[in-house]
Every structure is written in structure tokens, then in C-alpha cells.
Amino acid sequence: MRGCPLRRPSSDGTHLPPDGPTPPGHQPARRYPPGVLTASGLSRSFGTRTLFKDASLQLGPGRRIALVGSNGTGKTTLIETIVGLQDADAGEVHRPRDLRIGYLPQELPTETGRSVFEQVMLGAGPVTELAHQIEALGIRIGETSGADQVRALDDFGEAQSRFEQIGGYAVESDAHRILSGLGFDPADHGRPMDEMSGGWRMRVALARLLLSAPDLLIMDEPTNHLDVDSVAWLEQHLAAWSGGLLFVSHDRDFIDAVANRVIELAGSRLTEYVGGFADFVVAREEKLLLQQAMAAQQSRQVAHTERFIERFRYKATKSRQVQSRIKSLEKLDRVVVDRPEDPASRFGFPKPRRSSRLVAELEGVTAGYDDGDGLEPEIVLRDVTFDIERGRTVALVGPNGAGKTTLVRLLTGEMAPLAGRVTRGTNVDISHFDQLQAEILDDQRTVLEEFKTVPGVGTDGRNPRTYLASFGFRGDAVDRRVGDLSGGEQTRLALAKTLAVPVNLLILDEPTKVLTPGEADELGRILRHMADDDRTVVFISHKLHEVTGFCDEATVLRGGETVAASLPVSETDSSALAGLMVGSSPVISERPPPVVAGGPKLEVVGLGCLDDRGLQALHGVDLTVRAGEIVGIAGVAGNGQRELAQAIAGLRPTTAGTVHMDGMDLTAATPRQRFGAGLAYIPEDRMGVGLAPRLSVTDNAILRTYPIHRRGPFLDYEAAVAHCQDLVERFAVRTGPLDQPIAGLSGGNLQRLLVGRELSGRPRVVVAAQPTRGLDVQGVKAIQDLLVAERGAGVAILLISEDLDELLTLTDRLLVMHGGRVVAEFDPELAVRHEIGEAMVGHVPTSSASA
Missing domain, CATH: 3.40.50.300 (P-loop containing nucleotide triphosphate hydrolases)
Known part of the structure; x- marks a missing residue:
């Protein structure tokens, strides 16, 4: 097929476009809209069976198209023709030279030799290279001592700063967030790909593809290997997709949640409808009724013409009129009525014997x-x-x-x-x-x-x-x-x-x-x-x-x-x-005792920032957290909660607004400066952002404070070990030798270590993002008890969680985010659960007070 050569895969898992469209013979150059993939007049047959004929469509920004049709009609063949993996018998596909296309097929080649997280990070490009450099430095720190170790620690700090500047932590956090959204337990992010079954390998490929954020995303049955929670997460992710999207699915709820157009492949033809699946069903029925009416009218006209021909066929005075009508019938474009291809309701099942009641x-x-x-x-x-x-x-x-x-x-x-x-x-x-x-x-x-x-x-x-x-x-x-x-x-x-x-x-x-x-x-x-x-x-x-x-x-x-x-x-x-x-969390039983909140500790005014795709993630967020108070943030994942936590911690640049702590303006401060001012940050991605898996327990315990553990140009190793031992004992971290890598610790103990490190500096403000996600019952209770204890000590805590029961039990005030805004505030003791749910999906109840 002209303009549709087989394309090579890029290093991030997407497919690169070919070197421009092949000129269509000696025809004049056709003008195509910029940034839009255009397929024109595609046809494909197998033997005497025609899959599609004269199929045309456009895929560009904002067009989220579901391709539907009965099994075996040629949907997969069509999309493989569009991405360039198959040739058409006729027609052409124009792909702009700079268009990045990501394609998720139904079948994948076997990938081995990497962990799940490493495989996903292949979609991140330069960030992955710097992450490998940081990992190598971590190994160097563990293998050296004295001045060499100090230099390695300095290089490690500089590499981490560069990593922050190019959004590395955000990308790694995104990768972990996407994996969690697709149903991976945090403990599985580091598992080897060799251990993954086919369904989980497909989820890894989907995560890698989403992380790469191509201009045009094409997916063949993306929900086949997902459970209900993962499908719901993917729906929310794709409903906000700003690029082009074409996907094949048989899940009508998924289509309704994601698509703004439906293209049906039936009878070898493509027909496009505006709206989701429900709109498509109505429009198709209306089209069918119109076709039937037009076909009936045409049939009556044809019958009338045929009667005229039969009546006057042999009458010489009418011969010219008869011939004219015969030619008009031969040239007539007959109305074709589409026939739905759903199976007929004819069964005839064998009669089994009758079982007991x-x-x-x-x-x-x-x-x-x-x-x-x-x-x-x-x-x-x-x-x-x-x-x-x-x-x-x-x-x-x-x-x-x-x-x-x-x-x-x-x-x-x-x-x-x-x-x-x-x-x-x-x-x-x-x-x-x-x-x-x-x-x-x-x-x-x-x-x-x-x-x-x-x-x-x-x-x-x-x-x-x-x-x-x-x-x-x-x-x-x-x-x-x-x-x-x-x-x-x-x-x-x-x-x-x-x-x-x-x-x-x-x-x-x-x-x-x-x-x-x-x-x-x-x-x-x-x-x-x-x-x-x-x-x-x-x-x-x-x-x-x-x-x-x-x-x-x-x-x-x-x-x-x-x-x-x-x-x-x-x-x-x-x-x-x-x-x-x-369900609900089994460890939450009763609210902590009431306390009298003190003065404002954290004040966020008019905060704005961009997400990783350069789109506005926060829109003028205002909130205040007082001393001895836990303020909760609830919301459906992807509504700005992660960006809010990163912006307050200094890991994401702001585009508007201010962040004050104890009256001090920290808007332009670095993450290290904010930590020094008394801000503790517990990230949702403990292994990607909070901890370095190749470093020892001691090295991770002092990552935030290693400059104070120096003795001249050298690291005071005895003081560092003593600090780590104290932290491990105070926060009940179960660990082996302190000089061993933390990768062998359980999820609960990793989180205890991370929380303990952040809280050991006697913070005045704690920002905790999903601190109990992925933990077992004991781990959840341990972290919740620590947060309640900090509240009792007068610390201001901002708790971001997707566990509504956790928020209703632990918090003193509950804010709800939707679309990057704080849309409602509730008293957790008086709140009605369904009203909170309405606010989470953007329907603000009248009984809530907007924050």
C-alpha cells in the first residue's frame, strides 16, 4: 500500500512514523491537516472475503474513537494497516513526520531481563538514563569509604537534583502510579518480567505506553486483561487524554466513559457516529429506520417503473420512454439496508438430567x-x-x-x-x-x-x-x-x-x-x-x-x-x-480524641501548576492546615492530588500562587530548603521517590541528613549507624543487618523506615500522600498511629488518600478535589458518604461548604 510501510518501533515502546507519506504515483500532492493521521480509501480482502472497502478516517488531537464491530469483521487488520504493520490492497495512510504513535496489540513478544518497573520506564527516555546513573552512584556509595564515599555522596546529591529538575521523580512517580492504577501491588513493581503471566505482561506494556504519552494512541482490546478497578482507572486516564485515540473494545461502559466518537465496521464499510456507545446505538437505529424507509420508497418507485416498462414494452409510440426507464433502472444506486450482525436467538440446547434442588x-x-x-x-x-x-x-x-x-x-x-x-x-x-x-x-x-x-x-x-x-x-x-x-x-x-x-x-x-x-x-x-x-x-x-x-x-x-x-x-x-x-479498611475503628487546633502552619493560596504533559493540573487551590490538625484530601485519582503534594514539597514548579509555612514564603524554595524549614514529605511512591532500593538501611536513613553526619571531609559512619539504629527502634522497623540493601524489606517496613526518617527531624508540617497504600493490616495501623501521634504533638498534617474510610476516621476536616480544584469541604463526623461521592465526581452538594 502506498504511504504505509512497516514502521520500526522506537526506544520508548511507541511506533515511529515513516519518513513521510509516499507520493501517490503521479497524482498532485494532497494537502493533509497538520498533526493528523489520515487514512483514505483503504481496502483489504482475503480471497473472496472483503474485510473493508474504501475505508477513510482521521485521527487527531481530541478525537477519541472507539472502533466497534462483530468479531472477525477486520477491526484488527484495519488498525494494523493504520499503524503500518500490514499493507492494504488499495488506498493510503498519511502520517505526519513528527507524529508519535503508540500501539498496543492483542499479542506481545516475550520481554525478559528487566523488572516490571524497569520495563515501564523504557517509555520515559532520558529520565531512565539518569535513573541508571543514580543507581550506579548508589552502588558506588556502598562499595567505597572515606573521601571516595563522600565524593560519591556529593555526586549522588547532584544527580538527584538534576533528576528533580527534568521531572524525573514525577516520571518515576507516574510510572508507579500507572502500575498501581492497572492493578499492580507495590511489591510487584520490582518483580522480574520473567515471572509475569501473559495478562500481566499486557498490563506492563499498557503502562509503558501510557507513560510515553504518544501523540496518537491506538489500542486493540486494552481492557481484556484488566479487573474492574483497573478498567475504572484507565477510563479516567483516557477520558482526559488530549491526543488522538483509537481503540477496539467490546465493553460498552468503557466506550461510553472514554469515546467521543464511534466508528462501526460492518458490511465491509466504516460508518462514524458522534458520541459514546449509547449515542451510537440510538443513531444506528435511527439510521436503520431511515434506510428502511428510503429502501421502501425506492422499492415502490422501482415497482412503478417496472410496471410502466412491462405495460408499454411493445408499444412503438412509447419505445423511447421505455428505453429511458430501463437505463434509469440500470443506473439506479440502490439503497442498502444494514443488517445487524448479532447472533439469532435460535438455541436447541441438549436437555440435561435434572439435578437436586x-x-x-x-x-x-x-x-x-x-x-x-x-x-x-x-x-x-x-x-x-x-x-x-x-x-x-x-x-x-x-x-x-x-x-x-x-x-x-x-x-x-x-x-x-x-x-x-x-x-x-x-x-x-x-x-x-x-x-x-x-x-x-x-x-x-x-x-x-x-x-x-x-x-x-x-x-x-x-x-x-x-x-x-x-x-x-x-x-x-x-x-x-x-x-x-x-x-x-x-x-x-x-x-x-x-x-x-x-x-x-x-x-x-x-x-x-x-x-x-x-x-x-x-x-x-x-x-x-x-x-x-x-x-x-x-x-x-x-x-x-x-x-x-x-x-x-x-x-x-x-x-x-x-x-x-x-x-x-x-x-x-x-x-x-x-x-x-x-469495602472499607478493617483497621479503622474509632476517631482519635479531639484536640484544639492551633494557629496556621501551612497556607496554600491560589496554587497552580502543570502536569507532566504540560496541561494545567491545579487551578487556584487554597487550603490551610493548623497545628494539631489533620486535613484530608479526597478525590478520584487523577484530579490533581499528586501534583498538589509535589508542588507543596517543592518537587513540581508552580505557575501561580504561594506556599507559606509558619509565615515563611517557601514558594521558590528547593525541596532541601523546605525540609530544613520543617516540612516532611511522605510520597506515594516510596521506592521511586522516597527510598533508594540499592542503598543500605543506614544510607537510606541518612539520605535527608547526611551532611550533618560528616566528620570533616569524611562520613562519621558510627554516628550514622547510631542514628539509623535509633530510628529503627523508635519506629519499629523490622530489618536485618543495617548495612544490607533495603530491597529485601517488606512494604510495611519500607514505609515505616520512610515515615520514620521524615518524622525523625521533628517536622512542623507533614504532607502524606497515600501513606498506607499497599500495606497489610498491621502496616496500615502502624502508619495511622504515627500520624495520630504527630497530630497530638501539634504537627500540622495534610493527608491525601483514596481510602475514604481512612479519611473519615482520621481527619479533622475533609476537602474534596475535582478537576484540579478544591470543590467542597466536609466535617468528617457529620458528612454523608454519598454527598462526598457526588463531590468527588464534580457534583457539589449544597450541604458542603466550598473551601
Whole structure:
């Protein structure tokens, strides 16, 4: 295809544009809008099958486009043609020379030899090079002594300053923030890529791509490997994306949250609609009705013309008029009515035997995994109790790691409980579907041949072709090789095979992940049909609208425990289910005793700053924190909380406003000067910003204060160790030898060390950003107790957290941020939770007082 050569990947994981468009033969040079990728007249066929014809579109800043269509229509082929990985049969793609394109495919090559964080940081360019230099200096500090060590410490300080100046801490913090948003536990950021499964590798690739912030982002099914929390985070991130965006997705909620345009690929044609998925459905229906009306009118006109021709065909006086009408019919541009490609509702499922009323029951079940190392087994489920009755569609929901997979293994008999009892009813026959089912299909068979491997198919009176048509395989589609199917089509075939087995208990694990919205709705109708026929279904999904739309009841797992069992779906909604899945902190029980706040310690007036893309992140933020007071900041992630903390700490330049502490203007002060003035900063990224993982416990303990531990030109090592030992004892840090690197410490002990180092200087103001994120129960309580103790000592504390229960319990005043502004203030003791939630999404309740 002219203008569409295969492009080379750049060092940051995006794809570089080719050296300008190829001139289209001898045609005059076409004018293209600057900064916009333009595809014109693209066509592609495989044999006699045309995927798309004369397809044209533009991708530029502010255009967030969802590409939708049934599986196998050619969506992946189209986007690979757009990025230059495939050639089209006709047409061209113009990519401006300086346009940076990032592409996330469905399949990735294996990446090894780096940690998760290092792999993501490949998207950061020069920042990564300086980070490696700092790491090398850290190693040098640990390997040298005397004057060489002092010089290494000085070089380390200078490198850190340069790192701050080019926004390195912000980029590293961004990388950790993106990883956390995509579901990575902080402890996993340093894990080797070799240990990551395919789904987690895809998340790493997505994080690297987002960190690189390309001008145009193109993604093929980006939510396939994400849980509900990660999808929500990605929705917020992409909804604020200022560049161009093209993505393929079957998740209608995700499309509605992100896209401002929808392009449908159907019948080999592209049709663009303005708005999200809901707008697209309405507009497509209106278009279909208009097409049908126009086609009916045209049909009447054609019939009238044909009657005239037949009536006067052999009349000499009318011959000229007859010939004219015949030619007009030959030239007529017929109105084509689009036919929705959703599967027809024709089932014919095999009749299973009838099971007992009680299909399965779990009583006080505890389950886990024994690694055979002689230690206690890892407990995954604790004291789980619920039952499943015949003819019910039961949803099993919960965040990743909640124990859903283990529960399925207990139901199928793949594992036995460590305690409690799992009872299956009589005459219970089980079939289990998960995403791995598509991987065991035979690529060399046709769709029909593969389907006939199901026992009984073809011999029980059912027509296999009619059955497959119910799953979108009509006509010649059943003769296609399995290896030629798209990933979604293969999953659909695997699902058809699962449902064709005559069982009375069907367990479906994320069955709609690669189905189009229409196909997902059709599956919902299938499940309701099966339940009406006394079959039982266990349905696992992160798409809560499917849970409320398809299921009769829901059991919610969180942290290995059932927080709601057999909850009637008709009496709840998606937001209530989401609340049960997220839950509250188990260590927060009662508010700290009241204290009388003193005078202002931290005063922020009209503060403004930019984010890492150069867009305004804060808009005139005003806040005051008094002595002996904890002021909380709540808000949906990405609304300026991180930038606010960094601006107060001096790690992010301000564009407007002032920062005063005890009346002293610190707006232009460096981070070190602010620390010297009594400001302690606990960053949300403890390993990327707060601590140096290659340095020893002692080195990290004195990073803030190493100049005072000098004896002349040399480091007073005994004094440094004594300072570290005192810090470790006072803040209950569990550690090994103090001269060993901190990388081996647990997340809770790393956070204790960081908080202890910051608080050991007797600060007057503490800015704590997500200080308990990723910690276990004991770690959370330890950090919260330290903050409460500092409040009691008269320290002013600004606490930024995404744990609303933590904020409502610990804080004296609660501010809510949205869109880079403080939009509301609440009294935590009197606040109504749903009003805080409304403020977090920009709907300021009248009962709140704007700060």
C-alpha cells in the first residue's frame, strides 16, 4: 500500500512514523491537516472475503474513537494497516513526520531481563538514563569509604537534583502510579518480567505506553486483561487524554466513559457516529429506520417503473420512454439496508438430567495452597459459606486476588478445602468455561469439524450448522479454519462447545471478555433461557452491568472472605456491588480524641501548576492546615492530588500562587530548603521517590541528613549507624543487618523506615500522600498511629488518600478535589458518604461548604 510501510518501533515502546507519506504515483500532492493521521480509501480482502472497502478516517488531537464491530469483521487488520504493520490492497495512510504513535496489540513478544518497573520506564527516555546513573552512584556509595564515599555522596546529591529538575521523580512517580492504577501491588513493581503471566505482561506494556504519552494512541482490546478497578482507572486516564485515540473494545461502559466518537465496521464499510456507545446505538437505529424507509420508497418507485416498462414494452409510440426507464433502472444506486450482525436467538440446547434442588453448598470453607516447603499453606479463602440452588444464575464477583478462581476449583472438585465442607448435590453435571478454552482448539480443523468433537453433536437430531449460526457462524463461516479465526471468534467457538454439552451446572469465567456488546446481550438471553429450563449457571464477570442484567443473585468475595452471600440482584445495583467489592479498611475503628487546633502552619493560596504533559493540573487551590490538625484530601485519582503534594514539597514548579509555612514564603524554595524549614514529605511512591532500593538501611536513613553526619571531609559512619539504629527502634522497623540493601524489606517496613526518617527531624508540617497504600493490616495501623501521634504533638498534617474510610476516621476536616480544584469541604463526623461521592465526581452538594 502506498504511504504505509512497516514502521520500526522506537526506544520508548511507541511506533515511529515513516519518513513521510509516499507520493501517490503521479497524482498532485494532497494537502493533509497538520498533526493528523489520515487514512483514505483503504481496502483489504482475503480471497473472496472483503474485510473493508474504501475505508477513510482521521485521527487527531481530541478525537477519541472507539472502533466497534462483530468479531472477525477486520477491526484488527484495519488498525494494523493504520499503524503500518500490514499493507492494504488499495488506498493510503498519511502520517505526519513528527507524529508519535503508540500501539498496543492483542499479542506481545516475550520481554525478559528487566523488572516490571524497569520495563515501564523504557517509555520515559532520558529520565531512565539518569535513573541508571543514580543507581550506579548508589552502588558506588556502598562499595567505597572515606573521601571516595563522600565524593560519591556529593555526586549522588547532584544527580538527584538534576533528576528533580527534568521531572524525573514525577516520571518515576507516574510510572508507579500507572502500575498501581492497572492493578499492580507495590511489591510487584520490582518483580522480574520473567515471572509475569501473559495478562500481566499486557498490563506492563499498557503502562509503558501510557507513560510515553504518544501523540496518537491506538489500542486493540486494552481492557481484556484488566479487573474492574483497573478498567475504572484507565477510563479516567483516557477520558482526559488530549491526543488522538483509537481503540477496539467490546465493553460498552468503557466506550461510553472514554469515546467521543464511534466508528462501526460492518458490511465491509466504516460508518462514524458522534458520541459514546449509547449515542451510537440510538443513531444506528435511527439510521436503520431511515434506510428502511428510503429502501421502501425506492422499492415502490422501482415497482412503478417496472410496471410502466412491462405495460408499454411493445408499444412503438412509447419505445423511447421505455428505453429511458430501463437505463434509469440500470443506473439506479440502490439503497442498502444494514443488517445487524448479532447472533439469532435460535438455541436447541441438549436437555440435561435434572439435578437436586441444592446444587452446591459451602459451609465454613477455608482453602489455600501448600508449596511443599514445610511452611503453613497460603490461605486464599477463609470461612466461606453460601449455597447454589437449581435454576439460578449466580454471579461471583470480587477484585483480583479475592479467591474466585480458588472457589471455582472447589466447586469443580479440582481441590479440596483445608477446613469446612463442600457438598455437591445429586445428579450434578458440571461444565467449566474460561479463556484458556480457546487455546486448546485445533487450528487445522474447520469450525464445523471442531464443533463436532463435542460428544453427541451431529447424532442427537440437532443441526450443527443451525446451532453454530446462533453463535454468529453462518453459511460458509463454518468451513473456515479455526486458525484463521480472530481471537474473539475462537472464544465464541469455545463457548459454543461448552454450552453444547448437556450439563445442569455451567461455570462461566469471564465469558464476555472478547464478545461484542450485541453478542454479550445474546449470551445473557441464552443464560436466562437455560435458567428457565432448570439449569444452574455460575457467572464470573468484572462487568457489573452484566451481573445486574443477567443474574438472579450475587456472592461478593473480598480478601478471601464472603462479604455478601446470595444477594438478590433485583434489590441492588452496580454501585452497591462496587462498594461491597471495594469495602472499607478493617483497621479503622474509632476517631482519635479531639484536640484544639492551633494557629496556621501551612497556607496554600491560589496554587497552580502543570502536569507532566504540560496541561494545567491545579487551578487556584487554597487550603490551610493548623497545628494539631489533620486535613484530608479526597478525590478520584487523577484530579490533581499528586501534583498538589509535589508542588507543596517543592518537587513540581508552580505557575501561580504561594506556599507559606509558619509565615515563611517557601514558594521558590528547593525541596532541601523546605525540609530544613520543617516540612516532611511522605510520597506515594516510596521506592521511586522516597527510598533508594540499592542503598543500605543506614544510607537510606541518612539520605535527608547526611551532611550533618560528616566528620570533616569524611562520613562519621558510627554516628550514622547510631542514628539509623535509633530510628529503627523508635519506629519499629523490622530489618536485618543495617548495612544490607533495603530491597529485601517488606512494604510495611519500607514505609515505616520512610515515615520514620521524615518524622525523625521533628517536622512542623507533614504532607502524606497515600501513606498506607499497599500495606497489610498491621502496616496500615502502624502508619495511622504515627500520624495520630504527630497530630497530638501539634504537627500540622495534610493527608491525601483514596481510602475514604481512612479519611473519615482520621481527619479533622475533609476537602474534596475535582478537576484540579478544591470543590467542597466536609466535617468528617457529620458528612454523608454519598454527598462526598457526588463531590468527588464534580457534583457539589449544597450541604458542603466550598473551601
